[in-house]
Amino acid sequence: MGKKVFISYKFSDSNVAKLDSIFYPTARDYVNKLQDMLEETPHIFKAEEDDNDLSRFKDATIESKLRAKIFDSTVTIVLVSPNFKDSGIPENEQWIPWEISYSLKEHSRNERTSGSNALLAVVLPDRRGDYGYYITDDSCSNCHCRSLNTPFLFEIMRRNMFNIKKPVFTDCNNHLPGSQPYQGDFCYMPSVKWADFAMNTNSINQYLDLAIRINEKIDEYEVVKETN
Numbered sequence: 001m002g003k004k005v006f007i008s009y010k011f012s013d014s015n016v017a018k019l020d021s022i023f024y025p026t027a028r029d030y031v032n033k034l035q036d037m038l039e040e041t042p043h044i045f046k047a048e049e050d051d052n053d054l055s056r057f058k059d060a061t062i063e064s065k066l067r068a069k070i071f072d073s074t075v076t077i078v079l080v081s082p083n084f085k086d087s088g089i090p091e092n093e094q095w096i097p098w099e100i101s102y103s104l105k106e107h108s109r110n111e112r113t114s115g116s117n118a119l120l121a122v123v124l125p126d127r128r129g130d131y132g133y134y135i136t137d138d139s140c141s142n143c144h145c146r147s148l149n150t151p152f153l154f155e156i157m158r159r160n161m162f163n164i165k166k167p168v169f170t171d172c173n174n175h176l177p178g179s180q181p182y183q184g185d186f187c188y189m190p191s192v193k194w195a196d197f198a199m200n201t202n203s204i205n206q207y208l209d210l211a212i213r214i215n216e217k218i219d220e221y222e223v224v225k226e227t228n
Helices: 027-037 059-071 095-104 201-215
Strands: 005-008 044-046 075-080 107-109 112-114 118-123 191-193
Touching (some): 005 095, 027 201, 059 107
Parallel strands (some): 005 044, 005 075, 118 191
Antiparallel strands (some): 107 112
C-alpha cells in the first residue's frame, strides 16, 4: 500500500450497522475490520480509544498517545458515525476535531517537518444500514447529484468541504440559480460510504489515492486548520 494512515473515530458509538458476524458493533469494530483488510501494511495508526474529552488529559499524555502517530501519517481517515459528536462538550475539547486540526498543521520533530495530511471522511451506516443521516443520493431527479448534510459534522470538517477556491458547477436546470451542484474534486475532505470504500483493498486504495491527489493540490483549497 505504501501509505501511512491515521484513523480518527468515536470509539464507543454503537449506533452502527451489523458488521460481518458482529450484531452490535461499535465504530472501533469498523477500524479493526479496515486493519484486517489492510493487514499487509503496518502503517495503520489508530486514534485514542478513550471517549473522555481532551481537557482531562495532560499534554504529555496526548504527546505519547497521538502526536507521534499523526506526525508519521500522510492520510487521516475520519469515520463518520451517527453519534460521533458529543453535544455536551465544546468541539475544541473533543478528540476528532483536535486530531483533524493536528493532521492539517505542519510540525517539526527530530529535524523533520511534516506537511498537511490528506483527509478522507468514511461514513458508517447507522443501525438500520442507512447513510441518510449524512449522505443522500439522487437528491435531484434530473442530474442525480448527491447531497451532504454538512451541518451534522464538526465545524472543522464542514469548513474543509465545498472549499475549492475556483468551483465549477453543473448546468442542471432543476436547481435554483446559485445552488447548482459542484463538479470535480470540490472538497479538500471528500466523503465516501463505507460500503463503497471497503468493498476490497483496491477500492480502499482508490479512495486513499483520491485524497492524496487532492492533498497534492492543497493550494487550490481554502483549508481550515484550527478548531473553534
